[in-house]
Amino acid sequence: MKADQTLDCMGLYCPIPIIKTAEKIKQLKRGEVLEVVADDKGVKQDMQAWCEATEHEFLGVEGDSGEVRVYVKKTHD
Template sequence: MQADETLDCYGLMCPMPIFKTSSKIRNVEIGKVLEVIATDEGIKKDIVSWCNTTGNELLEIKEEDGEIHVFIRRRK
């Protein structure tokens, strides 16, 4: 999946990946895709709740070489 912007949360532990995602998404244009790269397994569960709460669209979660790549479309 192609992202318009990327946020590196490599090595950060909960709640920092969600906190940084929340801050970064404000600078992403509505309709654009943000890729979050993390290593904390907790993001897979936390990002689902965060998207449901904020109204942003979770497009994909994939794991690759010990990294978790989360793709979110900004909705509002």
């Protein structure tokens, strides 16, 4: 999937990838896509829940547990 920006969260555990995502998303423009690369096993469900709570769009997951790529579309400021 194509992304406008990437956030490297390899080696980091919950909740740091989520907190970094919340910080990073502020730098994106509305409509842009953020790719988060992580190896924390919880990141798929966590990011989905985070998107539901913050009303950003969860676009999906690529890769497996070794290196997961999750995609989030910024839908509002």
